Amino acid sequence: xxxxxxxxxxxxxxxxxxxxxxxxxxxxxxxxxxxxxxxxxxxxxxxxxxxxxxxxxxxxxxxxxxxxxxxxxxxxxxxxxxxxxxxxxxxxxxxxxxxxxxxxxxxxxxxxxxxxxxxxxxxxxxxxxxxxxxxxxxxxxxxxxxxxxxxxxxxxxxxxxxxxxxxxxxxxxxxxxxxxxxxxxxxxxxxxxxxxxxxxxxxxxxxxxxxxxxxx
Numbered sequence: 001x002x003x004x005x006x007x008x009x010x011x012x013x014x015x016x017x018x019x020x021x022x023x024x025x026x027x028x029x030x031x032x033x034x035x036x037x038x039x040x041x042x043x044x045x046x047x048x049x050x051x052x053x054x055x056x057x058x059x060x061x062x063x064x065x066x067x068x069x070x071x072x073x074x075x076x077x078x079x080x081x082x083x084x085x086x087x088x089x090x091x092x093x094x095x096x097x098x099x100x101x102x103x104x105x106x107x108x109x110x111x112x113x114x115x116x117x118x119x120x121x122x123x124x125x126x127x128x129x130x131x132x133x134x135x136x137x138x139x140x141x142x143x144x145x146x147x148x149x150x151x152x153x154x155x156x157x158x159x160x161x162x163x164x165x166x167x168x169x170x171x172x173x174x175x176x177x178x179x180x181x182x183x184x185x186x187x188x189x190x191x192x193x194x195x196x197x198x199x200x201x202x203x204x205x206x207x208x209x210x211x212x213x214x215x216x
Contacts, residue, residue: 006038009050013066017052022198023070027078031097032070040093040121054203057114062203063090064150068182069097071198072148072171075184078102082145087134087160088205092118094150095127106141110134110207135207137163144168151205152180161185161192170194173202 014032023029038049041063048055055063073094078084082102086095089107091114099105105127109115115131122129130138135157137147143165149156149172156172164170164187174183174194181196 006036006049010037013050013052017067018070021067021071023067023074025074025077027101028070028073028097031073031100032066034100035093035096037066037093040091040096040118042091042117054201057090058111060206061090061111061114063093064203065201068173068200068202069094069150071182071200072150072173073097073101075182075197076146076148076169076171078146083141083143083165084146084148085138085141085144085163086148086150087137088150089118089129090114090150090203092122092127092129094148095129096122096125098146098148099125099127102146104128106130106138106144108132108134108138133207134205135159139163146170148172149205150203151208152202153205153208154210155208156185156194157208161187164192173200175204 041049045055052067078101084098084102084105086107089109095105095107108130137160142163145165145168147170152173152175154175168187170185173180180202182198182200183194183196185194
């Protein structure tokens with residue numbers, strides 16, 4: 001597949017998928033136009049680069065679908081002055097998108113193979129890639145104005161919430177009784193709450209399972 005083919009597919013994704021499903025922020029759309037998604041897709045999966053589908057990366061990990069990512073970024077409203085954190089960098093695509101919109105991006109990935117792929121794909125971008133436990137975020141770079149959890153989670157750990165700046169925004173797909181919803185939360189002082197704004201399929205991140213309550 002040629003670069004020209006990918007360029008055509010990228011424009012079609014933006015026009016036919018993103019614009020028609022609620023991704024309407026011009027800054028976000030420009031990021032999707034600028035960043036070549038195929039750079040972040042394994043060679044054997046290149047045909048899926050611009051499909052509205054999860055791209056399998058390895059057992060238990062997928063590259064998130066464009067629709068969910070576009071809606072999350074639109075709701076987050078990235079600003080040029082933002083310091084951003086991506087939890088679940090995978091191959092680095094969402095971090096690369098954010099890097100075109102904000103002041104700085106730290107991306108955390110705990111899988112060494114995915115981190116190696118992301119490091120190569122992100123070469124030449126200003127993204128800081130960190131290997132570490134996803135559920136711990138990256139305290140050393142906090143506070144962040146914007147946190148993107150790039151995969152569905154049953155809950156957001158206090159450790160990550162604590163890394164939000166006052167007034168900061170966090171977006172994530174959240175799983176509630178088996179249903180995945182796109183959600184946004186804002187921090188005000190010590191208070192933080194999540195509100196869902198759309199149902200959508202999304203990749204699932206490991207190690208974010210809500211502890212089961214003990215009952216007698």
